[in-house]
Amino acid sequence: MSNKICANCVMDETDSSITFDNMGVCDHCNSFKKYIKPFLEDDTKKKNKLSKIINQMKLSGEGKDFDCIIGMSGGIDSSYLVYLAKVKFGLRPLVFHVDAGWNSQQAINNIEKLVDKLKLDLFTEVIDWEEMKDLQLSFFKSGVSHIDTPQDHAFFATMYKFANNYNVKHILTGGNYSTECIRNPLEWMYYQSDSTQIKDIHNLFGKYPLKKFPLTNILWHKVFLPYYKGIKVYRPLDYVKYNKEDATQFLVDNYEFQRYPQKHFESRFTRFYESYWLPQKFGYDCRKVQYSSLILTDQMTRTEALDRLQSPTFDSYSLREDFKYIANKLDISEDQLLTYFESKNKTYKDYKNQMWIYSIGAKILRILGVEKGGKR
Secondary structure (H helix, E strand, C coil): CCCECCCCCCCCCCCCCEEEEECCCEEHHHHHHHHHHHHHHHHHHHHHHHHHHHHHHHHHHHCCCCCCECCCCHHCCCCHHHHHHHHCCCCCEEEEEEECEEEEEHHHHHHHHHHHCCCCCCEEECCCCCHHHHHHHHHHCCCHHHHHHHHHHHHHHHHHHHHHHHCCEEEEEECCCCHCCCCCCCCCCCCCCCCCHHHHHHHHHCCCCCCCCCCCCHHHHHHHHHHHCCEEEECCCHHCCCCHHHHHHHHHHHHHHCCCCCCCCCCCCHHHHHHHHHHHHCCCCCCHHHHHHHHHHCCCHHHHHHHHHHCCCCCCCHHHHHHHHHHCCCCCCHHHHHHHHHHHCCHHCCCCCCCHHHHHHHHHHHHHHCCCCCCC
16 A cells, blocks of 8 residues: 655655645645744844844853753764854853763764864763663563653753753753754654653553653743743754755864764664664654655755665664664563564553643644644
């Protein structure tokens, strides 16, 4: 059974909630055209907004060791942001990295090279591996598609905790519309910040209590921290001309940056998850989202995207190596990992969740003009 594909990008009916207009263009593209494209094209407004944000950070950073913190994974977006913050914006950022146990050697090298050459301070928080492992296995056992949630949750929960504990008012992230204007559908990747779901899945499938693993919840970091504590999160890449290939080549030429074959592959686990587990077990190919975002921002042609999608998401040798690595890292056999792969597929709806809060919040943010992205 063939899937209908958008006439403008490469999103298709593997997103079960996708809709098409009478020209065959999907709702992702139409949302981009209506909400995001006007923002990206208003250079004067973006420049003024960015200048105001930078001035606020510099003012609040007077007499302190740094003006802001930047969460850095070693990927292209956060790496280029670190360069911009120091060299172009004249800020004094503290580079913040969370080691959840899945760093690739490339990511480690990229972080160290950039931090050293820019003479920046690096703060690394290491997540307790035994708890991380138990939670990761719980998600495998649950049968949901979003098994990368423990790693992602650990990243931003730790950063918010640090900002709160040390009264840091400004957090910079590499999130951006240029490469992420289309979001992964909700059925592919559920909200990683839903601590209710994390706790439920762990209570059902985990073996040990989570005493050290960092947990946050949407009300704490979306309401309490920004509106009571004054801790703001900014996405500076939305306010500059950001071209992924140009930025990558710049970092390669000037900071010995090592390229990744695909977005998010700075994590060994995410590479396995997005290249094999998600497309082979659930039929969800994240490249469709990533390529479609690049098509809409004129960084890739639709023909090029369709051609790339003809190739498999993984090669046999890398798959064997990754399968063995993931199993060994989690202290299970490869046969056990295969059992999880062959188990019944489930969704976030099969477990306790806070979806109602996210739905209400998204509507409010869209009304206020804060949220410009399309649906999830």
